[in-house]
Amino acid sequence: MTKPKVLISDKMDPNAAKIFEERGCDVDVITGETPEELKARIGEYDGLAIRSSTKVTSEILDAATNLKVIGRAGIGVDNVDIPYASGKGVVVMNTPFGNSITTAEHAIAMMFALARQIPAANTRTQAGEWPKNDFMGVEVTGKTLGLIGAGNIGSIVAARALGLRMKVVAYDPFLTEERAIEMGVEKADLDTLLSRADFITLHTPLTDETRNILSRENLAKTKPGVRIVNCARGGLIDEAALADALDSGQVAGAALDVFQTEPAKESPLFGKSNFICTPHLGASTTEAQVNVALQVAEQMADYLVNGGVTNALNMPSLSAEEAPKLKPYMTLAENLGSLVGQLAHGNLTKISIEREGAAAELSGKPIEGAVLAGLMRQYSDTVNMVNAPFLAKERGLDIRSVRHEKEGTYNTLIRVTVGTEQGDRSVAGTLFGTDAPRLVEMFGVGIEAELAGDMLYIVNLDAPGFIGRIGTLLGENGINIGTFHLGRRQAGGEAVLLLSVDAPIPQDVVKQACALEGVKVVMPLAF
């Protein structure tokens, strides 16, 4: 088996490359390339490990013909076009906790730097001025910290602030009263927070709702003399409005680690005496960088080598232990999806995926993804279990997933039912032993078959002589039959025949089979 190939395209702790190699991947570390250079190179790689500098745009993704996974050594993934990556079937992962403490500490450091004007005092002291009378600071003890965003980093900042004897007021639409009590913070709406906070610190992702959350209008609602820290994302604050608020004194000080445009080479904020900044250093500690580098490499290698999925933003998680157990189910699920997709001629409105017995104990999402991948392969060559659910939803398919704990005739079973213009059509399959996928039912008829390679599906009237006739026809046309599977509703009624053949069946042979006496349906299938 060829080794998966990974590109590390941003500066990352060397442990990442080591882990990739130890886990069976080939790895190249090539940082600082232009988008054109990356575009020319990316086609070779199965994995791309990044921090925040590499922008994974739709153009890069179009050129990434082998790419299976993007790993962000960090939290924010706003530098990756996730919907486009999902559409291309590329898993996007991050490391949601590895740099949280470090970033929270940076926010606290920025708050102290603002309160005591440390950067300016340092510069002037080192210039030989000894400006003791120019730097009257403020205490943080007893002050109110307004926390916008109370997730991982926000919670750590809150805990540190409480340790500093500050009061913490938090605005986060997803923060429950119970969690606020557990954190020791007061839950508030945004206007209340703005009017009460002596310090404001932001810890939300950049979304349509949070963009410009500190707009000119909202900055005007702040308590006069507030100090603001942003170590989350540029774009959360209107930078021009903030510069004006610093000039007017409405805002006494601001500390930014992140800017609307990065790298920030110019800004209306630069040069103001009450403004301090760092070049997106929130996550830059040795500890955090080792954490995220190790974690991203482990997660990506696990996916590329074993199929394990951890911390993916566009796919459900799947542990490395569960991945091998699921593997035969994924084959079965994909084949069942492919079977109904080929038989239903594309006019599908809904699909239901049922799991019974042992299959009900497994994660449903990967099985659902595999069924949909098999189904959607009729429409797209590039479909896989990552993008199939998105493509299916785009086509308006109504998807239901059902789990039955009780065992039926089989101790494990997956049933796929699709709604077509002709009514519901259902197929079901099981595993023989622990790893041999088998079809066991087709449109209500019991039939046992392995779904593999080229096959021929025939519905005919159950009558003597038919099997001989079809065998002769295929033989006369030089088509060798590999396996032969029969099922019927009742003697003399409708019978189903599923043959595996050694080569694709030409159209004219299909026509001749259709003309045989008693034949209702003939359809070549491929798995």
Ligand SMILES: NC(=O)C1=CN([C@@H]2O[C@H](COP(=O)(O)OP(=O)(O)OC[C@H]3O[C@@H](n4cnc5c(N)ncnc54)[C@H](O)[C@@H]3O)[C@@H](O)[C@H]2O)C=CC1
């Ligand atoms: N400066 C740096 O180097 C670093 C920056 N970050 C950034 O910090 C931010 C926060 O990271 P985490 O705490 O790990 O994320 P998280 O996902 O754990 O927390 C984000 C919180 O924001 C809240 N939120 C979402 N929409 C909101 C809204 N409209 N108003 C108020 N709150 C809202 C969410 O409910 C959630 O609790 C992210 O943008 C991340 O990219 C993270 C690490 C390093």
Ligand SMILES: O=C(O)CCC(=O)C(=O)O
């Ligand atoms: O990788 C970095 O230095 C930036 C970290 C960051 O912004 C994040 O993890 O969201």
